[in-house]
Amino acid sequence: MLDEMSDGPNAYTFEELWEPAAPRVRAYVLMSIGSYHDAEDIVQETALAMSKSMHNYDRERPFLGWALGFARIRILKHLKSSGRDRRMVFTTENLDDIEAAFVEIDAPSEGPVEQLSYCVDKLSKRSRRLFDLRYTSGLSAPEIAAETGMTIDSVYARLSQIRSALRKCIGRRMKTEDIP
Amino acid sequence: MNYQTSVVDELSELMSAQLSGKELAEPDARRLSDLLSEDPELVRLAVEMAVAHEACQRALAKLAI
Numbered sequence: 721m722l723d724e725m726s727d728g729p730n731a732y733t734f735e736e737l738w739e740p741a742a743p744r745v746r747a748y749v750l751m752s753i754g755s756y757h758d759a760e761d762i763v764q765e766t767a768l769a770m771s772k773s774m775h776n777y778d779r780e781r782p783f784l785g786w787a788l789g790f791a792r793i794r795i796l797k798h799l800k801s802s803g804r805d806r807r808m809v810f811t812t813e814n815l816d817d818i819e820a821a822f823v824e825i826d827a828p829s830e831g832p833v834e835q836l837s838y839c840v841d842k843l844s845k846r847s848r849r850l851f852d853l854r855y856t857s858g859l860s861a862p863e864i865a866a867e868t869g870m871t872i873d874s875v876y877a878r879l880s881q882i883r884s885a886l887r888k889c890i891g892r893r894m895k896t897e898d899i900p
Numbered sequence: 901m902n903y904q905t906s907v908v909d910e911l912s913e914l915m916s917a918q919l920s921g922k923e924l925a926e927p928d929a930r931r932l933s934d935l936l937s938e939d940p941e942l943v944r945l946a947v948e949m950a951v952a953h954e955a956c957q958r959a960l961a962k963l964a965i
Contacts, residue, residue: 743951743955747950750919750957753921754920754921756921756957756961807929809932810933817943818943818947821946825947825948825951
């Protein structure tokens with residue numbers, strides 16, 4: 721079968737991978753163009769193109785991310801052919817972020833430790849530096865203040881904000897993954 | 901992150917218009933793009949709105965059959 725993955729236990733057919741991904745792809749297309757009927761056409765075109773390119777799919781990458789890349793090409797083509805390309809609401813950077821968010825929402829269930837690792841990676845550079853100084857290098861708040869030029873009070877306040885943001889991030893991801 | 905309700909309401913309103921196929925006026929389109937550029941949390945909210953909207957549309961399409 722042309723659209724079948726070739727390796728042993730990971731031998732998923734295109735249909736097996738596509739079926740759970742399709743609603744997310746449709747949501748992505750809807751978000752980009754609005755019309756449900758046009759979205760359905762684009763989703764079908766996306767599925768057809770992907771099934772023909774299945775041999776190029778890298779199983780190390782999320783299938784949904786791969787699918788959204790295919791959909792993006794067809795969205796832009798659709799908007800151009802309908803003369804609406806200048807009305808595209810989202811920038812390339814927006815689309816990158818949107819696709820990443822779709823993939824994140826679909827991420828497989830992980831424990832709190834893995835979630836913490838994910839959430840730490842999402843900290844801003846400045847917050848990440850403070851986090852590393854406190855929890856990787858083990859510096860005290862006064863030492864961090866001396867290192868960064870911040871006041872001790874603002875170090876305490878910022879670390880508190882970082883912990884709170886991490887708690888919320890972990891809670892949100894765990895909650896999302898409880899959804900069947 | 902705690903967003904002011906007004907920002908979330910604004911995002912919700914713009915996304916509703918975008919998802920329903922209304923052509924957003926240029927300032928609204930720019931504002932929606934800007935909001936999504938501001939923070940990944942707003943992108944995530946917008947994506948969740950799109951996922952919910954798609955599920956509703958799919959359910960309605962099934963009812964129509």
